[in-house]
């Protein structure tokens with residue numbers, strides 16, 4: 001039997017497994033089975049905490065469709081809560097620093113990348129105002145914050161058909177690694193409303209890396225100066241960034257319950 005914790009960041013939920021001292025061989029099929037909300041435990045992302053040579057812990061991230069990915073902002077905020085102290089975390093996207101603060105967790109999410117091949121895109125293109133469109137959505141920005149994001153700034157978020165446009169854009173051949181799709185509306189000074197269609201997970205209650213990518217895109221487009229409050233369906237995140245610098249993400253993390261499961265059944 002293996003132990004796990006159910007956790008979430010603003011309703012973006014995780015099964016978190018402690019594999020320190022007992023490495024777990026995770027396959028795409030097994031991750032998908034654990035994440036299944038009907039036949040498994042159910043989550044948006046499966047998180048495996050392991051040992052690291054150059055950090056306090058390592059973090060592996062699997063989307064609900066079983067794909068292993070580089071970054072997850074909301075899960076990163078859960079790690080210090082899971083471990084019980086401030087931690088450095090080795091991820092596929094780099095080394096992250098997560099600190100417990102009053103009422104939540106603050107994470108240095110590293111430096112965003114904007115080169116077309118770092119997103120990655122299939123061919124060269126300006127990533128601040130992309131020369132690409134899908135139906136009546138305005139030209140998006142593309143940002144890599146460890147994982148790939150495309151950001152649309154729309155006038156009326158409530159009129160967007162997320163269920164149709166999200167998967168269409170996620171799987172567009174312009175994005176060879178697929179993409180997380182952010183639909184954003186400027187809601188006031190340094191305030192954005194955001195809905196995210198996540199690569200490999202679909203619509204979620206919140207996406208931490210999506211909030212980072214969207215705030216960075218808004219600042220690059222001089223729509224605001226920041227710090228930026230990003231309001232997602234699950235609640236608010238505070239994103240701080242100045243051009244050339246690291247992104248700081250601050251928000252809540254929640255432990256729901258601990259459980260046990262027989263991983264060989266999945």
Ligand SMILES: N[C@@H](CCC[C@H](N)C(=O)O)C(=O)O
Pocket residue numbers: 012045063069070071072073074075147148180198199200201204206207208209210
């Ligand atoms: N929920 C996450 C992002 C998880 C990974 C993403 N779906 C991807 O495929 O890159 C977050 O809070 O950042």
